[in-house]
Amino acid sequence: MSTGLYAYALTRDADEAEVVGVNGISDAPLHLVDQDGLSAVVSEVSLDEFGEEGLRRNLEDLGWLESVALAHDRVTRHVAEHAPTAPLRLATVFLGEDSLRAQLRQWHDQAERALDRISGRSEWSVKAYVDPAADDPAPTEGEPPKGAGAGRAYLERRREATQRREARAQSWASTADELHEALASGCVAGRRLAPQDRRLTGHTGEMVLNGTYLVDDAGVESFRTSVEAAAAKHPKVRVELAGPWPPYSFASLDEPGTT
Amino acid sequence: MTEPTTSRTTDRDITGGLVSRPSGNPANEPLQPVALVDLLDRLLGAGVVISGDLVISLAGVDLVQVRLHALIASVRAEMVPR
Numbered sequence: 251m252s253t254g255l256y257a258y259a260l261t262r263d264a265d266e267a268e269v270v271g272v273n274g275i276s277d278a279p280l281h282l283v284d285q286d287g288l289s290a291v292v293s294e295v296s297l298d299e300f301g302e303e304g305l306r307r308n309l310e311d312l313g314w315l316e317s318v319a320l321a322h323d324r325v326t327r328h329v330a331e332h333a334p335t336a337p338l339r340l341a342t343v344f345l346g347e348d349s350l351r352a353q354l355r356q357w358h359d360q361a362e363r364a365l366d367r368i369s370g371r372s373e374w375s376v377k378a379y380v381d382p383a384a385d386d387p388a389p390t391e392g393e394p395p396k397g398a399g400a401g402r403a404y405l406e407r408r409r410e411a412t413q414r415r416e417a418r419a420q421s422w423a424s425t426a427d428e429l430h431e432a433l434a435s436g437c438v439a440g441r442r443l444a445p446q447d448r449r450l451t452g453h454t455g456e457m458v459l460n461g462t463y464l465v466d467d468a469g470v471e472s473f474r475t476s477v478e479a480a481a482a483k484h485p486k487v488r489v490e491l492a493g494p495w496p497p498y499s500f501a502s503l504d505e506p507g508t509t
Numbered sequence: 510m511t512e513p514t515t516s517r518t519t520d521r522d523i524t525g526g527l528v529s530r531p532s533g534n535p536a537n538e539p540l541q542p543v544a545l546v547d548l549l550d551r552l553l554g555a556g557v558v559i560s561g562d563l564v565i566s567l568a569g570v571d572l573v574q575v576r577l578h579a580l581i582a583s584v585r586a587e588m589v590p591r
Contacts, residue, residue: 315549316545319545319548319549319552320545320548322548322552323542323543323548324542327540327542330540331539331540337552339552339553340552340553372540375547443550443551444550446546446550450546451546460550462551467537470538492541492544492547493541494538494540494541495540495541495543495547496540496543498543498548498551498552499551
């Protein structure tokens with residue numbers, strides 16, 4: 251059975267001793283591959299499972315995807331507790347150590363910049379929800395007219411209802427913009443991800459903001475305060491803060507040096 | 510409800526909860542496990558799945574997305590006691 255190397259993350263100043271005893275995917279032991287001051291955190295994986303063909307098949311296997319994603323997060327968090335860590339994409343697989351080293355040489359400058367950017371910082375998620383039922387504008391009052399005017403009145407009400415819905419969506423969008431701007435200005439970098447579908451998360455209400463923020467470890471308290479202040483300013487919105495997480499959204503190697 | 514809530518799931522399986530990140534900040538909090546849906550948001554990004562030696566362009570990204578819906582629904586069913 252041929253094997254490849256699954257790379258979880260790039261790091262520097264890490265000590266192999268810190269990953270000894272930690273298991274990765276399929277309980278394979280972790281180790282570091284060092285190249286020019288940069289280290290990749292890897293474990294061996296079967297190429298039956300993680301080769302091109304295997305991945306094509308397995309990425310559609312939900313249980314497989316889940317277990318790989320959770321192992322990826324577990325390893326990344328472990329390494330990130332010890333040293334600046336740039337998480338790699340899911341299923342970053344190398345056919346051997348030589349090609350990994352070649353890639354590390356090629357990634358070197360971008361990786362150094364990414365590690366500089368996230369060093370001593372973590373990712374925090376802020377989601378904001380509105381409750382459409384509670385935010386439902388009052389329907390038009392009064393008895394529906396009868397007789398000749400009824401059809402016209404009906405169309406009129408329909409038109410007004412559409413306008414109210416549009417106005418409400420507009421107001422949610424600007425609330426989300428305001429929240430995001432307030433939070434992003436109080437941290438190193440902020441980014442908006444697509445709001446998640448309620449069917450995936452089981453949340454109640456409507457997610458209007460799925461924001462993610464890179465926060466200095468020393469600035470966590472002030473970030474919390476700004477989240478609370480932003481939430482207090484928008485009483486109709488439910489705000490959820492989660493973290494700290496490894497800097498998944500802020501360590502891309504293909505990102506320009508500025509955020 | 511305007512109070513922000515913080516997820517503080519304790520995760521001691523590998524870190525022992527005793528380590529701190531080298532930021533020079535004594536109040537450092539241990540990194541928290543990321544919920545699967547948030548993790549996939551980030552690890553799969555905009556449908557870019559593979560890097561390294563293997564390049565698989567998933568023309569079927571849509572398919573993966575659809576299946577993710579099912580995945581997360583099933584995960585949720587297991588996690589949410591109802």
